[in-house]
Amino acid sequence: MSVVSRLGVVGCGLMGSGIAEVAALRGLDVTVAESSPELAAAGRARVVASLDRGLRRGKLTEAEREQALARLSFTHDLGELADRQFVIEVVAENREVKTEVFRQLDKVLADPDAVLATNTSSIPVVDLAVATGRASHVVGLHFFNPVPVQQLVEVVPALTTDAGTVARARDFAVEGLGKEVIQAPDRSGFVVNALLVPYLLAAIRMVESGTARAEDVDRGMELGCAHPMGPLRLLDLIGLDTAQAVAESLYGEFKEPLYAAPPLLRRMVAAGHLGRKSGRGFYVYEG
Known part of the structure; x- marks a missing residue:
């Protein structure tokens, strides 16, 4: 014990x-x-x-x-x-x-x-x-x-x-x-976030470019890959400000483009659209 x-x-x-x-x-x-x-x-x-x-x-x-x-x-x-x-x-x-x-x-x-x-x-x-x-x-x-x-x-x-x-x-x-x-090693992102963050940022870029709607990205990953929650719903749960901070830390250490925060993420954070905790992110939350 x-x-x-x-x-x-x-x-x-x-x-x-x-x-x-x-x-x-x-x-x-x-x-x-x-x-x-x-x-x-x-x-x-x-x-x-x-x-x-x-x-x-x-x-x-x-x-x-x-x-x-x-x-x-x-x-x-x-x-x-x-x-x-x-x-x-x-x-x-x-x-x-x-x-x-x-x-x-x-x-x-x-x-x-x-x-x-x-x-x-x-x-x-x-x-x-x-x-x-x-x-x-x-x-x-x-x-x-x-x-x-x-x-x-x-x-x-x-x-x-x-x-x-x-x-x-x-x-x-x-x-x-x-x-x-x-x-996990003492490097920015450790194990899980070093793998997860590029995936989440790729989902944002897909919405940002108009390639797919947030709902379709999430449904695709939930049904096509058996993920319990799609990447954009997960971002709303994590908090977009937290996601931006993690992305910036990863990019600051490794300078890899896949870790760079997309412009849409930065603008949403600036607008106060932080996800569940603010009532609005990629989705709108009531109560």
């Missing part, structure tokens, strides 16, 4: 709330930190709504829901993570923002052996590790959305990550959270 009992999660958007929920349901004591009281309250509401959906669908009992909520606490003060054994950063996919979070966590955590993990989709883990005084204890743990449903976690050691930290991260993901893991 995982020896981690006290988990910290920094950021409580879609990914952070999912990680916190899974951990609490697995019996961990979870403290979630956000940047303001309002965002902390919104994060808690997001976890409660997800637990309530699970209850309605018969995936958990009322007792399990209540026990999970009792294991969760929310704060806007990173200092309240001081006693955590393992902390996962899940803030915006922005190098400067993530780096500052790691600098602060390095000062806050009381245990010199505490593991600091990042859920980055594309930023090299080593760039975040060297911002701390404990680079050997920094590792990538890349989850997939929605976290309560998707079973994969990519474990991404940096050049500075020691073998013990890698083992602890794998053990935490498998034994602590009940996930499946693969080990």
Whole structure:
């Protein structure tokens, strides 16, 4: 069994709330930190709504829901993570923002052996590790959305990550959270996004050029390739701003044209058409 009992999660958007929920349901004591009281309250509401959906669908009992909520606490003060054994950063996919979070966590955590993990989709883990005084204890743990449903976690050691930290991260993901893991290299995109992003961007270019409608691209991949969700619906779920950030990081590292963000993607993000979270992306969402 995982020896981690006290988990910290920094950021409580879609990914952070999912990680916190899974951990609490697995019996961990979870403290979630956000940047303001309002965002902390919104994060808690997001976890409660997800637990309530699970209850309605018969995936958990009322007792399990209540026990999970009792294991969760929310704060806007990173200092309240001081006693955590393992902390996962899940803030915006922005190098400067993530780096500052790691600098602060390095000062806050009381245990010199505490593991600091990042859920980055594309930023090299080593760039975040060297911002701390404990680079050997920094590792990538890349989850997939929605976290309560998707079973994969990519474990991404940096050049500075020691073998013990890698083992602890794998053990935490498998034994602590009940996930499946693969080990990925510390290069932009890791394994999954390095393969997935060019496919998603190709779908955007197909719509942009007028070759096919979004609905036909998605239906074709769902029925023709047995994908559970077409590429454009998947982009709306991921968030077009996140997709653009990942594409830009991949292009910045490799300079390959297949990673370049199409003009349509950049214009949609500029217009605020970010997908499900904004109510409009390649599709329109109500409620």
